[in-house]
Amino acid sequence: MKAKVRGIYSTALTKLLLENGFEIVQPSLTIKKRFKLDENQEPPDLKIKDRFDLQGIRVLGTPEATSAFQHMLHSSLEDVLTRRWMVSVDGIYRGSIKESDEHFLYVDLGCGVTGRLPKSEVTDGSPRQVIVQVERKRLGVKQPVLTTKLKVFGNYAILAKNSKTGVSLKIYDLEKRAELYALGRALSPEG
DSSP, X not given: OEEEEOSTTHHHHHHHHHHTTOEEOSOOHHHHHHTTOOOOOOOOSEXXXXXXXXXXXXXXXXXXXXXXXXXXXXXXXXXXXOOOOSSOTTOEEEEEEEEEOSSEEEEXXXXXXXXXXXXXXXXXXXXXXXXXXXXXXXXXXXSOBEESSOEEEOSXXXXXXXXXXXXXXXXXXXXXXXXXXXXXHHHOOOO
């Protein structure tokens, strides 16, 4: 599995990952030098970075990669604490509106999780159910931030309603970026 690591714990985590059979992709210059890694710009299965308070890490990735990483941590570090978020980042859910306040609707996503949806995003009266997406804002909090502006994510592209065409920053070749941008413009559906 491929992992991208950033932050103050990156040296220790890179060592642990390499010892446990992970491949490091998109390494920082420092990590590349310390571990004598080759250039590898492949997309990661796992992205690891610091929490905002620097008191731990946040991990995003495929279910298989995050499970393998969690197992590796528990088998290598005896006092490690891990917590899985019960909702999927960028996941799309049909939720039931349970309550509201001046600014937010509180949407029950199932699995014991209630998210916050800005009232400004609901324009058609007061529905009892809404289709929402979990945003990447404030990952790991008890009440995830939700949106009705749905996006479908791929490895190199994002499909978003009423949005202009863009090309992933993961694609470094300028000619390829221009080609993909033109293709996206030609293929994008109306609305």
